[in-house]
Amino acid sequence: MEGENTIFLISSFDREQESFKELEYRARTGRFTTVLDALIGLKEHVDPSLSFRYSCRMGICGSCAMVINGKPSLACETNAASAAKDGIISIGPMRAQPLLKGLVTDFDDFFQKHREVFPWIIRNNVREQFDDKKEFHQNEEQRDYFLPFAECIKCGLCIDACPVENTNRFFLGPQALAQAYRYIADSKDQGREKRLDYLDTLNGVWGCEFSGSCSKVCPKSVDPALAIQLLKAEITKYRLTKK
Amino acid sequence: MEVLRYDIVILGSGLAGMRAALQASKASDGKLRIALVSKLHAMRSHSVSAEGGISGVLYPGENNDSIALHAYDTVKGSDYLSDQDAVELLVNHAPSEIRLFDHLGVPWNRDKRGKIILRAFGGMSVPRTAFAADKTGFFMMNALYDTLLSFSNVEIFHEHIVTKLIVHNGKFEGMAAIDMATGETRTFSSNAGIIATGGFGRSYGFTTTSYSSTGDGIALAYAEGISLKDMEFVQFHPTALVPSGILITEAARGEGAYLLNSKGERFMENYAKSKMELAPRDIISRAIMTEIENGRGIKNKEYGDNEFVHLDLRHLGEAKINETLPNIKEISIKMIGVDPSNELLPIRPACHFTMGGINTDINGNVLSSGKKIEGLWAAGECGCVSIHGANRLGSNSLSQCVIWGKMTGNEAARLAMKDKKGNEDKVLEISELEEKRISAILGANGHESPYDLRSELWHTMDNYVGVYRNAKALAHAVKKIAELKKRFAHIGIGDKSAVYNTNLRDALEVWNMLVLSECVAECALNRKESRGAHSRREYQKRNDRAWLKHTIVTLEKGKNRITYKKVKITKWKPEERKY
Numbered sequence: 001m002e003g004e005n006t007i008f009l010i011s012s013f014d015r016e017q018e019s020f021k022e023l024e025y026r027a028r029t030g031r032f033t034t035v036l037d038a039l040i041g042l043k044e045h046v047d048p049s050l051s052f053r054y055s056c057r058m059g060i061c062g063s064c065a066m067v068i069n070g071k072p073s074l075a076c077e078t079n080a081a082s083a084a085k086d087g088i089i090s091i092g093p094m095r096a097q098p099l100l101k102g103l104v105t106d107f108d109d110f111f112q113k114h115r116e117v118f119p120w121i122i123r124n125n126v127r128e129q130f131d132d133k134k135e136f137h138q139n140e141e142q143r144d145y146f147l148p149f150a151e152c153i154k155c156g157l158c159i160d161a162c163p164v165e166n167t168n169r170f171f172l173g174p175q176a177l178a179q180a181y182r183y184i185a186d187s188k189d190q191g192r193e194k195r196l197d198y199l200d201t202l203n204g205v206w207g208c209e210f211s212g213s214c215s216k217v218c219p220k221s222v223d224p225a226l227a228i229q230l231l232k233a234e235i236t237k238y239r240l241t242k243k
Numbered sequence: 244m245e246v247l248r249y250d251i252v253i254l255g256s257g258l259a260g261m262r263a264a265l266q267a268s269k270a271s272d273g274k275l276r277i278a279l280v281s282k283l284h285a286m287r288s289h290s291v292s293a294e295g296g297i298s299g300v301l302y303p304g305e306n307n308d309s310i311a312l313h314a315y316d317t318v319k320g321s322d323y324l325s326d327q328d329a330v331e332l333l334v335n336h337a338p339s340e341i342r343l344f345d346h347l348g349v350p351w352n353r354d355k356r357g358k359i360i361l362r363a364f365g366g367m368s369v370p371r372t373a374f375a376a377d378k379t380g381f382f383m384m385n386a387l388y389d390t391l392l393s394f395s396n397v398e399i400f401h402e403h404i405v406t407k408l409i410v411h412n413g414k415f416e417g418m419a420a421i422d423m424a425t426g427e428t429r430t431f432s433s434n435a436g437i438i439a440t441g442g443f444g445r446s447y448g449f450t451t452t453s454y455s456s457t458g459d460g461i462a463l464a465y466a467e468g469i470s471l472k473d474m475e476f477v478q479f480h481p482t483a484l485v486p487s488g489i490l491i492t493e494a495a496r497g498e499g500a501y502l503l504n505s506k507g508e509r510f511m512e513n514y515a516k517s518k519m520e521l522a523p524r525d526i527i528s529r530a531i532m533t534e535i536e537n538g539r540g541i542k543n544k545e546y547g548d549n550e551f552v553h554l555d556l557r558h559l560g561e562a563k564i565n566e567t568l569p570n571i572k573e574i575s576i577k578m579i580g581v582d583p584s585n586e587l588l589p590i591r592p593a594c595h596f597t598m599g600g601i602n603t604d605i606n607g608n609v610l611s612s613g614k615k616i617e618g619l620w621a622a623g624e625c626g627c628v629s630i631h632g633a634n635r636l637g638s639n640s641l642s643q644c645v646i647w648g649k650m651t652g653n654e655a656a657r658l659a660m661k662d663k664k665g666n667e668d669k670v671l672e673i674s675e676l677e678e679k680r681i682s683a684i685l686g687a688n689g690h691e692s693p694y695d696l697r698s699e700l701w702h703t704m705d706n707y708v709g710v711y712r713n714a715k716a717l718a719h720a721v722k723k724i725a726e727l728k729k730r731f732a733h734i735g736i737g738d739k740s741a742v743y744n745t746n747l748r749d750a751l752e753v754w755n756m757l758v759l760s761e762c763v764a765e766c767a768l769n770r771k772e773s774r775g776a777h778s779r780r781e782y783q784k785r786n787d788r789a790w791l792k793h794t795i796v797t798l799e800k801g802k803n804r805i806t807y808k809k810v811k812i813t814k815w816k817p818e819e820r821k822y
Contacts, residue, residue: 015742031545032486032579044694048737048746056453058489058574060381061287077577100424101743107284107401120389121348129346130269132339136346139357143350150350150382154286179389186348 003028006084008038011092012050013099020092023047029080035089036064036075039103051102059219062153065160066103067092072157072217094160110156113172117180117198122191142187149182149227151220158214158224164207171207172199174214174224181227184234196231196238205231244428244678246671249278249398250659252433254405254418254460256281257290258380258641259623260439261387262648263655268394270656278431279391280400280420282455282748286388289441289453290644293380294570295494296372297344297641299337301359306369310334311814313371317639318815320366320523321632322775322785324473324793326811329605329628332650337642340649341373347386350375352567362567363497364637366523366822370497372638377492377570380641403429404748405459407677408436408619409670410467413611415618417670418463419677423748426741428681430674434662435618435655438464438601438609439648442624446756446763447594448701449549451483451490460625462755464601465762469611469619470797472627472808474599474759475767476776478635479710481527482554483593486547487578491554491571491590493637495583496520498567501555502531503587504539510552518822525634525776526822528592532710535591546589553587560584592710596635598776599763600627602795607651612797618658620651629793629810633775685747689733693750696727696734700753700760703727708764713780717768724761731757765803766794787817 004026012021025046027038036054043050054064057076064075068091069083075091083089097105123129158174159165165173180199183189199205208228215225237243251267253260256279264279279285300313313334318325341359345351351359351373361370375382391397402423409416409430417432443458444450465471481502482491496502502520504510514530515522522530531552534540540550556564561584564572568583575581575588601621602610605628609619620626623644630643707720731754738746772786773779792807 015740034578043745044692044698048692048694049740051738051743051745055283055287055455056289056292057487058292059577060291060378060570061283061289061453063283063287079577101740104743106424111284111401115392118393120393121346123346130343132343132346135342135359137357138345138353140353140355142357143353147350150348150385151378152385153291153381154284183348188346188348 005029005087006038006080007088008042009088009090012102013093015101031081033080034076035068035078035080035083035091038080039075051104053104060153062155065094065155065157067094067160072160074155074157074219077219094156096160096162096166097156105156107156109169110159110175113176114154114179116172117176118191118195119179119183121183121186121189122194124190136188138187146182146185149178149185149222152179152182152222153220155219157217157219161213161217163211163213164209168203168207170203172204174228177205177208177231178222178224178227181231193238196235199231200235205235244430244674246430246432246674247278248665249431249433250275251435251437251655252278252280252418252431253437253439254280255288255439255441255625256283256285257288257439257441257623258383258387258644259648260437261285261391262645263437263439263622263652264391264397265387266649266652267656268397270653271660273394273396275396275656275659277397278400279397280403280405280431282402282404282459284401285399286384288384289456291381291384292453292490293641294377294490294492295364295497296362296374296379296638297337297341298364298367298372298636298638299341299642300334300371301338301341301361301373308369308371312368315815316367317630317636319820320634320636322634322820323791323817324629324632324774324810326605326629327813327815328811329630331813332605333630333639333642333646336646340642340645344383344386347390349382349386352376362494363521365493365496365521365527366636372497374494377494377568383641404751405463406681406751407673408463408467409673410616410619411666411669413614413616415616416666419674421681423743426744428674428678430670432665432667432670434665435659436620437651437655438619438621438625439623440625442597442600443756443759444594444597446700446760447704449483449488449705450594451480451488452595457752457756458597458625458759459752459755460621461600462758464609464621465758465798468798469609469616470602470795471762472599472602472629472793472795474762474796475770475794476598476633477594477763478524478596478598478776479528479592480595481524481531481592482590484575484578485549485551485589485591488593489574489578490595491588492568493524495554495556495568495571498563499559502527503553503555504534505541506539510534510539515822522822523634523636528710529778531592541589549591551589551591554590555587556583557585596640597624598627598631598633598635600625603628606654607647608654620654622647622651633777684750685736685739685744687734687736689735691730691733691735693734693753696730696757697753700724700727700756704760708767711778711780712767714768717764720764721761721768724757724764728757728761762796762803766796766805769805770794791817
């Protein structure tokens with residue numbers, strides 16, 4: 001292609017061979033080209049079998065998580081020109097999840113862990129929850145306790161960066177734990193004890209070794225590492241004071 | 244091949260589909276087995292991209308607002324093409340839905356005392372849009388998805404592409420899908436189905452919508468002889484970021500942002516003096532295109548070939564932007580390196596919403612040549628109940644999604660509770676044929692690339708079926724799309740593997756978009772007036788005498804047959820639409 005200025009080195013998982021293919025493609029990138037734009041262009045014009053997950057291209061759907069130049073990143077939010085080192089961008093799939101094909105990983109376990117922490121508003125009176133006649137009271141300050149943790153887009157980058165998750169697949173992981181805290185911190189929720197009981201295990205909050213890498217890669221600044229430490233504090237308080 | 248039996252199968256996992264799943268589950272006390280089928284991971288559907296908010300008169304009487312005024316604004320915004328009984332349903336139910344989502348965990352922006360804040364939106368007489376910063380769709384999606392996880396009777400099938408609706412003798416029997424993870428066919432047999440696959444904004448190249456917004460459910464319904472309604476009405480959102488087309492929410496203008504031309508003038512003064520930047524979207528999009536056509540656009544090669552105008556948020560101040568518009572600030576900085584608190588944003592109109600869709604009755608029940616298809620409903624953007632008519636008002640879409648999601652969920656549950664017997668033989672027979680058809684497409688080695696067809700379609704829709712339309716351009720588009728459809732027969736799929744074949748998926752989506760785009764162009768060519776988002780150069784006025792009617796298009800012997808249907812007018816008689 002004309003004006004090709006960037007080399008893409010792609011480690012693509014070959015399902016049939018159960019191994020990686022190292023692909024090398026050249027593409028033209030402009031000032032606003034994202035890594036996702038470049039991948040889509042390569043799929044359209046060079047290699048139709050190139051496989052990656054994407055949808056919104058605006059950093060909100062959480063589809064296009066992959067490892068770019070060694071860092072777990074969203075392809076749609078990564079500017080190609082800024083990412084390129086000496087005109088080269090290396091790309092591979094996340095490694096903390098089973099591989100499906102190309103750059104695509106299998107999220108089944110990830111979604112299952114999220115589900116395990118009861119990630120929904122728990123009310124003692126369920127009928128009241130589905131009564132749409134009146135609002136539950138919550139002020140701005142109460143909202144701000146959980147809001148940063150509610151920004152999770154379930155992209156999987158945090159678990160890919162987590163050293164514990166990569167060595168112990170039974171660890172609940174930063175995504176699920178951060179979501180447990182999101183609901184505990186919500187003044188509308190009444191499921192704190194249930195969740196704390198469930199998380200007070202070695203593969204729950206106590207599995208976290210606080211390397212903090214989850215928070216470093218989170219594209220939405222959720223800070224799962226903080227959420228997990230706050231959970232540890234909640235559990236300690238709950239065990240010591242029964243409150 | 245696997246055939247699974249469910250009481251209800253829901254196609255699509257955006258706000259409408261998931262709201263339907265929640266309602267059907269509640270309505271049956273958790274007794275019905277419900278399959279929610281999504282071509283994406285369910286929580287990633289395009290509804291997550293909705294930014295500005297959801298309409299609803301939460302506090303009647305405040306700001307002189309009333310349910311009736313919301314209805315009037317919606318009808319006027321639709322350029323009188325909405326069915327007014329449906330509009331009344333929308334406005335009556337919207338406030339309850341906002342409160343329900345409050346209970347499910349949506350962090351609505353609130354004032355110091357805890358009251359939900361309402362913001363101004365285009366075409367709305369007073370502020371009546373509830374919001375969670377500028378990520379309203381995302382937070383509503385999260386709340387719904389998370390809540391659904393607590394229901395053990397709802398099973399979510401992520402990344403399943405439905406390729407065939409099984410409709411036999413006017414009755415819904417199920418749908419056939421490809422499981423992306425394995426490439427195997429998985430058929431869902433059921434007596435009750437809800438289509439909730441969203442719009443087809445991606446049939447345009449410059450669009451705010453996700454790559455996944457390809458109108459699959461609408462095209463599948465059309466293939467079964469189900470009619471589509473008002474397909475010529477495509478909404479162009481005035482403020483899409485250049486060059487990507489990413490949405491900059493109307494809430495930016497709701498919070499006070501200005502539109503400026505190359506001379507730095509607030510040009511909306513010349514087009515909608517009373518509402519200025521808060522006129523409805525069709526009017527602002529035309530204003531921007533007129534400014535550009537008259538030499539008052541901004542050119543900058545680095546931002547591509549298309550000219551743009553500016554959106555100015557600088558005077559709002561950083562604190563207000565951080566509190567109410569953090570997402571568009573983040574997007575602008577990450578995508579083009581521009582901080583809207585101190586620089587101008589380059590924007591131009593982009594395809595944003597498709598008002599047309601599957602022809603349904605007021606309950607969302609799907610109609611074929613005026614007759615109901617038993618057991619099949621459509622909810623959300625894919626369905627055309629006729630709330631938005633010729634032009635949707637911003638923030639009415641989220642209300643529509645959840646209200647018709649709820650209604651169709653209720654209806655489907657009612658049917659599924661009493662009718663349990665399926666037509667297993669027919670389902671199996673049709674699934675086997677479908678499996679063969681898909682494997683033939685997968686095996687195709689023709690010379691046409693689906694991506695070439697797609698980019699030619701994008702070019703055609705952007706340039707010939709845009710904000711302003713004329714007979715010559717539309718006729719060209721009709722001809723061109725017919726040619727692309729013919730060339731699709733010679734398609735080649737380069738990726739032959741079964742697992743996660745996005746090459747095959749893309750080809751199927753291209754076909755769906757070709758089918759729907761052809762309807763858009765033909766219906767647009769037929770409608771010889773200007774109304775709402777459909778603006779014809781040769782017929783610049785609305786013509787109620789000849790054209791106060793819905794377009795209905797039906798596939799008959801391979802041809803799109805166009806007929807018309809009366810608009811339901813209850814309280815609001817058509818009058819001149821001025822802002």
